[in-house]
Amino acid sequence: MLGTHLTALHDGDPAGLADALDVAAGFDDALTRGLARVGETDAAALAALAGAVAATPLADRVAEAVGKVTAGSVAEEHLAVLAGARTALFGAAHDALLARLDAALGRERRPWTPATATGPTEVTADPAGARAWLHELAVTGWRGVDHELLAAADAPIESALATLGTRRLAVLLDGLAAELRACVPVATMPQVPSRRWADLWSRGMLLAQAGPVTPGAVEPVSGRLLPLAVDVHEHDTAVQVQLHAVLEPTDGSPARLVRTAVSAAKVDTISGPALWQLLHAHPVLLTALAERRAVTVDDLPLHGADLLWHDDAVRPGEPADPFATARVLLPAAVASAAPPLDRHPAVLAEPVLLEGYTVHDTDGGLELELDGQRIAVAVDRLPSCGPVTPELVAGSSACLGLARWDAGRWLVQPVAVRSTVKRKVVEVHNGDWACGVTDPKVAKAEARSGDVVAVLRERAGRLLRR
C-alpha cells in the first residue's frame, strides 16, 4: 500500500454512504428503545428505512412491515423484513467501500455467482425458538433487557448448537447473549453499542429464517497456498482462525486471493495461546502457520473466496515468507466477492502490505503515515494468542495487515510486523505460536495458570457422563 493508495481511499466518502448510515442509526435507536410502543421519532426512522429501500425489490414488503410495526402489531415476519432492509443498507455500504478499496489498490475481484445446478435442498431444523427470542428482544429494546429475557436465550442457543446447519446462528446468539448478560441492567449503561447490537440482531434474524438460501458456486481447486495473514476471532464460547492466502492454481490460471477458516467451541476461561490447542484437529494448518510454510492443496472446494479446509487434502510445503508473498503475488491476485447476505462493512478484511511508513502515537491511538497520508491502527484487534503487540507495531518498519472499516473510517489491523528489537530485525506473525509459545517469558507466564484445557477436559470426563 502506498501513500497514493491511501489518498484514493480517503478521497471523501462514497456517495450516499453517510445517508444510508444515518437511516440505519435511526432504526438502531428505535431498537434500543424497543418496538413495543413506537413513538414519533421512531416512526419517522422506520419510515426512512422504508424510503431507503423504496426503489428495490424489498419496497412493498418493507413498507407493509413498517406500517404494521408502527401501528403496534409487531409480528416475527415483519421484524425479519426490517432486518432484511437494514441488511440491504449495510450490504450496499459494504459494496461501495470495497469498490473504493479495490479501485485504490487496483485489486481485481470476481463477482459472486450462484450455484448453477441446484442440488438437493438440505432440510435443516426450523430455529423457531431463536426467532421468538429475537422477536422478544426487539419488542423489549436493549434498554429493557433483564436477567429473565436472557435466561430465555439458553434453550434456543442450546438447540441451535446441537443442530447441524445452525452453528453460525448459535455462535452469534451466544456471543450476543453473553454480552447483554454482562451489561445488565442495560438501562443504566451510559451508552448502548446500538449499531453493533442491531448488526448482530439483524444477522441473527436472517440466519434464523427457515427457508433455503441460494448457495454460491463451488469449484474444486488444487495448487500451492501461500499464507499471508492470520486473523483470530474469539468470544466466550467460540474461536475462529481465518488464514488469508494466495492460491497459485496448478492449472496455471491467475493467482487467487483466498481465505480458509477453522473454528472450535470453547469456554471463557480458555484464552491466549491455549486457544491453539483447541484447533489440534488441523495439524497441517498449524504447522504451516508456526513454521511459515506454504501448503499444497489437492482438490479442495472453493466457495467464492472461501477455501474449505480439510487436513487430509493438504500437505505442508517449503518455507514461504508472507512478506515476500504480499510483495510479489498479492498485487496481481484475483479476489472474490462475498455472498450477498454476508456483506457488511464489518466483514471487510482485505490483506495489504505497508512499508516505509512512520508511526505516530496519538491520543486516538497509533497511526501509520505514508507520504503525508495517515491510517489508524486497530491495536485492539491484536490477539492474545499471538506475539504481535502494540509496542512491536509502534516500532515497526513494515506491516502486513487487513484493511478494515468501522465507525466511519478505514483502519489497518496488523497481523505481522517487521520491527527492530535490540538492534536486530525481527519478524513476528499472528500465527507464530500455533504449535506452542516460542517466547520463553510468555511461556513461563502461561505455565503459571496451568493447562486449563486439560483441567476442564478432566472435569468434563468425570462429571458429564453420569
Added chain:
Amino acid sequence: MTDVDGAAQRRSAVRVVPPARPRKLAKVPFVELADGRLQGVVSSGSDIERVYVSSVTSGTHAYHCSTNNNRPCGGLRGTPCKHLHALADEAVLQYGVDRVVRYLRVEADDEVQTGAQLMSRLDARHEPTSAAVVFSRFLRHLAYLELPGGTTPTPELHWFPATGAGR
C-alpha cells in the same frame, strides 16, 4: 436519535465485555456472573469425585454452598465457608474486582482489592438455594468442549475480534 454521540455507538466491532483474565482452574473450574448471582463450582480438596456449588446473590448477598447433590456444606457455620471464599477470590481474578463489586452491588471503597476483602463487605446471611441450576449450567459449560469444531467459515465472528495482545 439520542443525543449521546459517542463513537462506541457507531462501531460494529467493539469489544463490549473485557475477556476473562487467565487463572488456574484446578480449584475453581467454573465461575460466572449470571442469573443475578456470583456462582460457581469448587472442586473438593479431599474427594476428586465431589464438587461444591457456591453462590452469592446480587443485592441481598444471600449465600449458599452445597454439594452438587444438595447436601449442605459442612463449612457453613453462620459464616461463608472456604468454598465461597475461593469462589470470590477466583471471580476477582477472572473478572477484576470492579466488575464483581458492581454485579453484586457491594458498597465498596478502593480498599477492596481481594476476594477476602469483598466477602468481608457483604451484609451476608445464609439462605439455601438449589444447586441444580448452577450445576447444570456448569455441565452445559463443560459440554462446549465436546462440540465438534468446524471448517465452515463463520462471518459473524468478524464482529468478535480476538484482543488483549501482550497482556
